[in-house]
Amino acid sequence: MITLIGEKLAKKGLTFMYYGPAKACEDCRYKSVCIDPLETGRIYKIKEVKDTEHPCPIHESGKVKVVEVEKANIEALIDAKKAFEGSVILFETLKCDEKCDMRSLCFPEGIKASDRCRILKNFGRVNECKKGYKLNKVLLEIISKK
Known part of the structure; x- marks a missing residue:
């Protein structure tokens, strides 16, 4: 998919979280692409950076570049019984209120409950x-949203 990103951020391989548009974006002529x-x-992960630039008052350099992006793959912890490479699952978070070092993998950013995901890699228990x-760490590809 094509979008626009600040000139200084436009680097192949960069990942970023999209939190929503800034107020100034509402009336921008590039909104439909950006x-x-x-x-x-x-x-999202930047797959390719194009040479095309556009003006943008939001970004530090005053310019955005055209980039091709894809949803980034997400590392997560899932029920070990469902952790088979190549299988498609509906992602579900665990019922847990513990504060621990594993929490960010149990409730990873960028993925939502009931997203259809393919397990690309099973890193093990x-x-x-x-x-x-009983949890396995896996790498998930989001196939479709909830």
């Missing part, structure tokens, strides 16, 4: 769950 393709709360859940 922010309309992006979904709030998702992480983690043995650190305070709740006693």
